[in-house]
Amino acid sequence: MSEIPYKIYLAENEIPSKWYNVRADMKNKPAPLVNPGTGEAMKAEDLFPVFCEELCRQELDNETPYIDIPQEIQDFYKMYRPSPLVRAYCLEKFLDTPAHIYYKFEGNNTSGSHKLNSAIAQAYYAKKQGLKGVTTETGAGQWGTALSMACAYFGLDLQVFMVKVSYEQKPFRREVMRTYGAKVTPSPSMDTNIGRAINEQFPGTTGSLGCAISEAVEAATSQEGYRYVLGSVLNQVLLHQSVIGLETKAALDKVGVKADMIIGCAGGGSNLGGLISPFVGQMLRGEADYEIIAVEPASCPSLTRGSYVYDFCDTGKVCPLAKMYTLGSGYIPAPNHAGGLRYHGMSPIISQLYDDKLITARSVKQTDVFEAAETFARVEGILPAPESSHAIRVAIDEALKCKETGEEKNIVFGLTGTGYFDLVAYQQYNDGTMEDYVPTDEEIAKSLAQCPKI
Amino acid sequence: MSEIPYKIYLAENEIPSKWYNVRADMKNKPAPLVNPGTGEAMKAEDLFPVFCEELCRQELDNETPYIDIPQEIQDFYKMYRPSPLVRAYCLEKFLDTPAHIYYKFEGNNTSGSHKLNSAIAQAYYAKKQGLKGVTTETGAGQWGTALSMACAYFGLDLQVFMVKVSYEQKPFRREVMRTYGAKVTPSPSMDTNIGRAINEQFPGTTGSLGCAISEAVEAATSQEGYRYVLGSVLNQVLLHQSVIGLETKAALDKVGVKADMIIGCAGGGSNLGGLISPFVGQMLRGEADYEIIAVEPASCPSLTRGSYVYDFCDTGKVCPLAKMYTLGSGYIPAPNHAGGLRYHGMSPIISQLYDDKLITARSVKQTDVFEAAETFARVEGILPAPESSHAIRVAIDEALKCKETGEEKNIVFGLTGTGYFDLVAYQQYNDGTMEDYVPTDEEIAKSLAQCPKI
Numbered sequence: 001m002s003e004i005p006y007k008i009y010l011a012e013n014e015i016p017s018k019w020y021n022v023r024a025d026m027k028n029k030p031a032p033l034v035n036p037g038t039g040e041a042m043k044a045e046d047l048f049p050v051f052c053e054e055l056c057r058q059e060l061d062n063e064t065p066y067i068d069i070p071q072e073i074q075d076f077y078k079m080y081r082p083s084p085l086v087r088a089y090c091l092e093k094f095l096d097t098p099a100h101i102y103y104k105f106e107g108n109n110t111s112g113s114h115k116l117n118s119a120i121a122q123a124y125y126a127k128k129q130g131l132k133g134v135t136t137e138t139g140a141g142q143w144g145t146a147l148s149m150a151c152a153y154f155g156l157d158l159q160v161f162m163v164k165v166s167y168e169q170k171p172f173r174r175e176v177m178r179t180y181g182a183k184v185t186p187s188p189s190m191d192t193n194i195g196r197a198i199n200e201q202f203p204g205t206t207g208s209l210g211c212a213i214s215e216a217v218e219a220a221t222s223q224e225g226y227r228y229v230l231g232s233v234l235n236q237v238l239l240h241q242s243v244i245g246l247e248t249k250a251a252l253d254k255v256g257v258k259a260d261m262i263i264g265c266a267g268g269g270s271n272l273g274g275l276i277s278p279f280v281g282q283m284l285r286g287e288a289d290y291e292i293i294a295v296e297p298a299s300c301p302s303l304t305r306g307s308y309v310y311d312f313c314d315t316g317k318v319c320p321l322a323k324m325y326t327l328g329s330g331y332i333p334a335p336n337h338a339g340g341l342r343y344h345g346m347s348p349i350i351s352q353l354y355d356d357k358l359i360t361a362r363s364v365k366q367t368d369v370f371e372a373a374e375t376f377a378r379v380e381g382i383l384p385a386p387e388s389s390h391a392i393r394v395a396i397d398e399a400l401k402c403k404e405t406g407e408e409k410n411i412v413f414g415l416t417g418t419g420y421f422d423l424v425a426y427q428q429y430n431d432g433t434m435e436d437y438v439p440t441d442e443e444i445a446k447s448l449a450q451c452p453k454i
Numbered sequence: 455m456s457e458i459p460y461k462i463y464l465a466e467n468e469i470p471s472k473w474y475n476v477r478a479d480m481k482n483k484p485a486p487l488v489n490p491g492t493g494e495a496m497k498a499e500d501l502f503p504v505f506c507e508e509l510c511r512q513e514l515d516n517e518t519p520y521i522d523i524p525q526e527i528q529d530f531y532k533m534y535r536p537s538p539l540v541r542a543y544c545l546e547k548f549l550d551t552p553a554h555i556y557y558k559f560e561g562n563n564t565s566g567s568h569k570l571n572s573a574i575a576q577a578y579y580a581k582k583q584g585l586k587g588v589t590t591e592t593g594a595g596q597w598g599t600a601l602s603m604a605c606a607y608f609g610l611d612l613q614v615f616m617v618k619v620s621y622e623q624k625p626f627r628r629e630v631m632r633t634y635g636a637k638v639t640p641s642p643s644m645d646t647n648i649g650r651a652i653n654e655q656f657p658g659t660t661g662s663l664g665c666a667i668s669e670a671v672e673a674a675t676s677q678e679g680y681r682y683v684l685g686s687v688l689n690q691v692l693l694h695q696s697v698i699g700l701e702t703k704a705a706l707d708k709v710g711v712k713a714d715m716i717i718g719c720a721g722g723g724s725n726l727g728g729l730i731s732p733f734v735g736q737m738l739r740g741e742a743d744y745e746i747i748a749v750e751p752a753s754c755p756s757l758t759r760g761s762y763v764y765d766f767c768d769t770g771k772v773c774p775l776a777k778m779y780t781l782g783s784g785y786i787p788a789p790n791h792a793g794g795l796r797y798h799g800m801s802p803i804i805s806q807l808y809d810d811k812l813i814t815a816r817s818v819k820q821t822d823v824f825e826a827a828e829t830f831a832r833v834e835g836i837l838p839a840p841e842s843s844h845a846i847r848v849a850i851d852e853a854l855k856c857k858e859t860g861e862e863k864n865i866v867f868g869l870t871g872t873g874y875f876d877l878v879a880y881q882q883y884n885d886g887t888m889e890d891y892v893p894t895d896e897e898i899a900k901s902l903a904q905c906p907k908i
Contacts, residue, residue, distance in 0.1 A: 005466040006532040012459040078460040079544065079835045090533065090607075108562050110837040110872070152832040153544075172877040176837060178884045179828055374633055378606040381533045383564040383630060418564070420874040423626040430632045 006089060008102075008251040010082040016246040017069055019239050022277040023349065024065035025284040028356055030235065030348035031323030032060070034310060039454055042320050050217060052134075052227050054125040058236040065281075067239065069121075070128075076120045076153060080109035081243065085251035086415075090379045092399070099402035100257070101395060103415040104248045104275065105382070110176070111146035113385065113417030114271050115231050118240035119143070122229045123150035132225035133157025137187065137212035139342070140166055140421070141173025143231035148180035159226075161187040161215045165206035173421055187212040194218055194316070208332070209342075210315020217318050232268030233313060233322070233347050241274025248412065249278045259290060261398060263413040265390040266294040266303065266361070267340060269347030275414040276359065283358055292359040293398075294350065295390040297369070299333040299437040302326055302346045303354055303361035305444055310454040311345055321452060324351040327439075328447030334437040338425035339366040340387035344447075364393045365436040370429040372396050373419070385417035386425055460543060462556075462705040464536040470700040471523055473693050476731040477803065478519035479738040482810055484689065484802035485777035486514070488764060493908055496774050504671060506588075506681050508579040512690040519735075521693065523575075524582075530574045530607060534563035535697065539705035540869075544833045546853070553856035554711070555849060557869040558702045558729065559836070564630070565600035567839065567871030568725050569685050572694035573597070576683045577604035586679035587611025591641065591666035593796070594620055594875070595627025597685035602634035613680075615641040615669045619660035627875055641666040648672055648770070662786070663796075664769020671772050686722030687767060687776070687801050695728025702866065703732045713744060715852060717867040719844040720748040720757065720815070721794060723801030729868040730813065737812055746813040747852075748804065749844040751823070753787040753891040756780055756800045757808055757815035759898055764908040765799055775906060778805040781893075782901030788891040792879035793820040794841035798901075818847045819890040824883040826850050827873070839871040840879055 023029055032041035047056040058067065069077075088101040106114035126134050133156050138144030144160040151158040160182050167174055167186035177184050187207045188195040192215045198205060220228035231237065252259060262279055264272035272294050282288040296303055302325045312329040313319040326345040333342050346354075353359050366386070373389035375396065376382070384392060391413040402409050419426065428434040477483055486495035501510040512521065523531075542555040560568035580588050587610050592598030598614040605612040614636050621628055621640035631638050641661045642649040646669045652659060674682035685691060706713060716733055718726035726748050736742040748757055756779045766783040767773040780799040787796050800808075807813050820840070827843035829850065830836070838846060845867040856863050873880065882888040 007466065009463055012461065076835075110831065110835060110874075112874075149832075149835055153835070171881065172874075175877040175881045175884060176874075179831055179837065179880050181832065377564065377633055378603075378635065381530075381564060381603055381607070383633065420566075420626075420630075423629040426633050427625065427629045430629060 004087050004255050007084040007086050008255055009084055010247060010250055010254070012078055014250055015074065015077050015081050016243050017074060018066040019069055020242040020246055020278050020281060021061065021065055021067055021239050022281050023062040023235065025281045026352065027284070028352055029062045030352045033320040033322055034454060036321050036452060049221055050228050052122065052125045052129050052131070054129070055122060055236050058239055059234060070124060073121055073124050077243070080116065082247050083108060085248055088380055091376065094379045095396065095399050095403065097399040097403040098406055098408045099399040100408065100410045101399055102410065102412045104244060105415045106244060107382070107385070107415065107418035111142065111149055112420060113142050113146065114241060114244060114274065115143050115146035116149060117243050117274070118231060118237045118270065119146035119150040120153065121240040123147065123154050123156055126227060126229070127154040127156050131227055133159065134227055134229045135159045135216040135220040136229050137161045137209060137216045139163050139209050140170055141177065142417070144182065145173050145176050146231070147229065148177040148182035151182065152180040158182040159219055160184045161189065161212040163187055163207040163209055163212050187215050189215060192218045208315060213314040214316030214318045232270040232343065233345065235349060237270045238273035238277065238347060238349050241270050242277045244271065244274040244414065245276055245278045248275060257410055259412040260409040261291045261293065261411045263293045263295060263391045263394050263411065265341060265387050265414065265416060266296050266346065266350065267387060268343045269350040271414055271416045273347055273350055280353060280358055293394055294354065294359055294361040295394045296361060296363050297333070297337065297339050297341050297390065298363040298365045299337040299439065300327065300342055301363040302344065304363045307448055308351060308355055309451050311451045313345065321454065322348050324348050325354065326451065327444055328450050330450050331447040336435045336437055337366065338386060338428060338434065339369055339390070340385065341390065362394055364390055367429070367434055367436050369393050370434060382415070383419045384415060385419045386422050388414070388416040458541050458709050461538040461540050462709055463538055464701060464704055464708070466532055468704055469528065469531050469535050470697050471528060472520040473523055474696040474700055474732050474735060475515065475519055475521055475693050476735055477516040477689065479735045480806065481738070482806055483516045484806045487774040487776055488908060490775050490906060503675055504682050506576065506579045506583050506585070508583070509576060509690050512693055513688055524578060527575055527578050531697070534570065536701050537562060539702055542834055545830065548833045549850065549853050549857065551853040551857045552860055552862045553853040554862065554864045555853055556864070556866045558698060559869045560698060561836070561839070561869065561872035565596065565603055566874060567596050567600065568695060568698060568728065569597050569600035570603060571697050571728070572685060572691045572724065573600035573604040574607065575694040577601065577608050577610055580681060580683070581608040581610050585681055587613065588681055588683045589613045589670040589674040590683050591615045591663060591670045593617050593663050594624055595631065596871070598636065599627050599630050600685070601683065602631040602636035605636065606634040612636040613673055614638045615643065615666040617641055617661040617663055617666050641669050643669060646672045662769060667768040668770030668772045686724040686797065687799065689803060691724045692727035692731065692801060692803050695724050696731045698725065698728040698868065699730060699732045702729060711864055713866040714863040715745045715747065715865045717747045717749060717845045717848050717865065719795060719841050719868065719870060720750050720800065720804065721841060722797045723804040725868055725870045727801055727804055734807060734812055747848055748808065748813055748815040749848045750815060750817050751791065751793050751795050751844065752817040752819045753791040753893065754781065754796055755817040756798065758817045761902050762805060762809055763905050765905045767799065775908065776802050778802050779808065780905065781898055782904050784904050785901040790889045790891055791820065792840065792882060792888065793823055793844070794839065795844065816848055818844055821883070821888055821890050823847050824888060828883070836869070837873045838869060839873045840876050842868070842870040
């Protein structure tokens with residue numbers, strides 16, 4: 001028995017009391033959001049009609065390195081944080097690797113993922129601004145679930161536009177949201193102008209995330225006392241998610257371990273950005289060096305095969321433009337893609353760090369991802385979310401390389417959530433009917449050609 | 455901010471290294487299992503053909519107060535234990551009660567419940583005996599999931615007979631079991647004599663738990679190197695589940711809190727028996743006093759409305775007889791009962807403690823249970839299993855009584871698991887279509903009349 005326990009828990013008073021804003025240490029700042037009409041950088045006031053004011057300020061703050069976490073948010077964090085940093089003894093033994101594997105497990109809360117870290121912050125600032133409620137969109141429902149928990153806690157109204165096909169075919173997260181008091185509307189709905197127009201133009205459509213975003217933004221801006229909130233991509237979200245990385249670093253420091261490699265899955269970039277931020281901060285300040293790997297699906301490879309250009313954040317083109325690695329805002333992974341991480345672009349912060357070669361990226365096929373997920377579930381006892389399993393795949397690959405070379409690397413990865421609501425995908429894998437999808441260069445080029453010329 | 459943290463965690467080396475066997479301190483021992491043919495008490499050898507040998511010894515051991523937990527099981531416990539004892543600050547605030555509420559949360563593992571505590575023990579002893587595998591039955595799949603995780607860990611084959619209607623209508627837990635490598639067969643199947651007979655006699659039947667037990671026992675006894683395992687009711691299961699109570703007591707001692715009241719839901723009795731055992735031990739030794747409340751559904755009220763007689767443990771009448779509070783082995787709650795805890799009888803240990811008035815019991819209606827569940831989810835952030843929510847209901851009721859009287863009682867309850875796979879029931883509650891069911895005295899009398907005369 002090693003001295004390092006299976007689960008490294010921080011004490012409650014070691015939960016971070018400040019978020020870390022990695023932009024303050026970045027020499028090349030992430031590019032600003034841009035108004036698609038004027039081509040000019042958005043100022044806070046430009047964003048106020050859509051987003052909460054304090055969140056707009058956080059969005060644009062590239063200077064303040066540490067931002068106080070309000071006490072009310074700290075109190076909520078105590079209900080499910082600190083999350084454990086787990087030493088994967090059983091996985092190491094199974095792989096027979098000299099590597100030491102650690103994972104930060106963010107799935108031990110009812111939202112089943114790290115999304116709650118930002119949801120509670122966004123709900124808090126909305127409440128503090130005196131708003132009645134917020135609106136958002138959700139696909140499979142992970143973000144919507146987290147936000148419904150946060151809004152229930154602060155007594156805030158929540159309207160969720162849920163892509164119709166998910167609303168009908170994946171009713172379970174919908175019911176979790178309803179249990180937390182959210183109003184869940186299948187999108188496209190008849191409640192908004194854009195929803196009615198889409199329903200008229202495409203009768204019987206089952207919806208898309210882009211359409212749901214457009215409806216949520218319209219609902220926020222057309223009702224007194226409402227704003228729109230978003231669960232990934234934005235700088236503010238990565239700021240809130242820095243609690244993941246701060247706790248991870250504190251736990252490693254506590255047991256005297258220096259990470260060699262940090263691995264995270266990357267869809268919009270919120271989990272990855274949160275996990276790596278304090279480590280990247282050290283790199284930016286010249287204090288330490290790490291190998292950082294962003295893992296994305298081969299079916300939606302924004303970092304590894306996209307372009308670093310200004311693009312719309314949403315398919316509906318109602319949001320500001322962001323400079324990011326993107327596949328084009330019209331890019332949609334093939335329907336056989338079950339592994340999550342379907343966003344066409346990547347957080348501007350992550351994009352800039354990647355462009356500056358502070359982090360690397362790798363894409364993996366979903367059958368390989370589910371193979372890793374199954375192995376992990378059996379030996380570590382946690383059924384992982386498909387998204388998280390992208391990081392597991394690469395962690396296992398790297399641990400097996402260590403087996404060849406004999407290196408005792410310290411590998412840290414983010415286990416962002418659990419797969420309890422993803423069992424249709426697991427069934428496909430168990431049945432052997434899961435297929436891989438890799439877009440052709442032509443498909444990507446065609447989609448990228450639609451990006452605005454800025 | 456009080457000195458007591460939101461989550462009281464023990465250190466890894468404070469996980470119990472011995473189980474506590476409350477029978478050793480009981481003056482009136484639980485009645486022995488009896489052979490239905492001869493009417494004689496079962497000896498260990500009589501049980502060997504069906505159960506693992508070491509487990510048979512544990513089943514019959516009424517004398518040894520502490521039994522060592524083998525190191526391999528302790529290592530597995532480290533993957534998800536110690537489980538937190540949570541101070542329900544948010545619930546207290548919401549109820550505006552002077553009571554202090556604590557809950558022991560056993561849901562932070564992929565099985566979603568406390569069942570894993572005994573599953574890993576039973577799988578270990580099966581492996582140690584050199585068996586190839588084990589068989590079991592499962593209804594909704596909680597026990598089957600826990601056992602599939604345990605068998606995957608020890609490389610043991612697992613055959614689960616899953617009630618056909620659940621197999622078809624609740625496919626998610628089925629897929630979790632398959633992901634862990636279990637063979638899941640809808641029951642009645644064509645794989646056993648009894649399954650074929652039932653399929654022939656009742657074409658198109660959707661199965662029952664009683665039939666699934668019979669198939670699992672037949673499969674265990676007709677294959678070389680297999681035994682049957684069971685997840686509740688038995689003395690051995692309550693022994694393994696004592697880790698819940700031992701950790702709870704250690705955590706309370708750590709923060710200097712003496713419980714006044716301990717509340718647990720009761721189906722077969724495994725969670726309740728585990729939670730209360732060290733506290734009941736103190737009562738039996740005259741060291742302390744507690745008010746202990748077993749909470750059962752009004753639709754399946756074995757303690758509050760059943761009789762304390764010898765009865766079959768299974769509807770199929772293939773298992774030995776146990777003396778217990780029972781509604782009769784043919785008793786099945788109405789189909790509108792969605793809240794779990796459907797077993798017709800109660801663990802012999804719990805039954806004896808109840809008969810000796812060391813514990814009390816209360817029955818609650820399921821709409822009241824789901825109201826408590828929803829409140830709890832919204833303020834404490836955890837979506838509870840319907841089963842666990844029976845305990846939440848009574849904990850809230852008692853905390854509200856304290857509000858009237860001004861008493862600062864320390865209320866401890868067991869939160870046995872999460873409700874992620876119970877969202878059909880939550881949907882019924884959200885839609886307002888959930889109904890209550892309370893059996894008539896005539897129904898219960900008719901069912902009890904079928905008990906064997908011993």
